[in-house]
Amino acid sequence: NAGVTQTPKFRVLKTGQSMTLLCAQDMNHEYMYWYRQDPGMGLRLIHYSVGEGTTAKGEVPDGYNVSRLKKQNFLLGLESAAPSQTSVYFCASGRTGGDTGELFFGEGSRLTVL
């Protein structure tokens, strides 16, 4: 079972470069989330989606964009990377929202912006 797969797992960018993180889930989940995790800060929500074609902002959305064109995929884009975006990014999905049931997390993508 693949579950939630994130690609790439590691990436180094220069300031100003753009990139896209891909999250794919094979559990037919409606809800998908992108979090970032920084030392001492816990998990903070960037954007989320409650179904195909929908997206919404989370706690820290600035500098990121997302798209959910297909139910199984949730893309996180950085248009112009900044050192403050150095972090570990986690994607999660759930059959229902995280408020009512289990979320399944990917293994994380470590991004370094120089």
Add this chain to the structure above:
Amino acid sequence: EDKVVQSPLSLVVHEGDTVTLNCSYEVTNFRSLLWYKQEKKAPTFLFMLTSSGIEKKSGRLSSILDKKELFSILNITATQTGDSAVYLCAVPPGGYSTLTFGKGTMLLVSP
């Protein structure tokens, strides 16, 4: 502003000890509180609590919620080195289907 505060931030115990991790919260329209365990990478689900005073149990782990005092505790008995992890507490803010996480408690169980 919704808040989730976990304590202690880190803890070192010996194998066989019992530990209690704390999570206090302030959130409008409380609906649930969830515990996750994060070892090296992906957080994994432990418990969801919605009712006050009802203990959820899974093996050596148990959790209980106090809605009056706005906190939850996670107990681990007879700790093992495999229990070493960061334990995360989360609540959904307001009427949203998202989760606000605490900063976590890093537990290290030494042999």
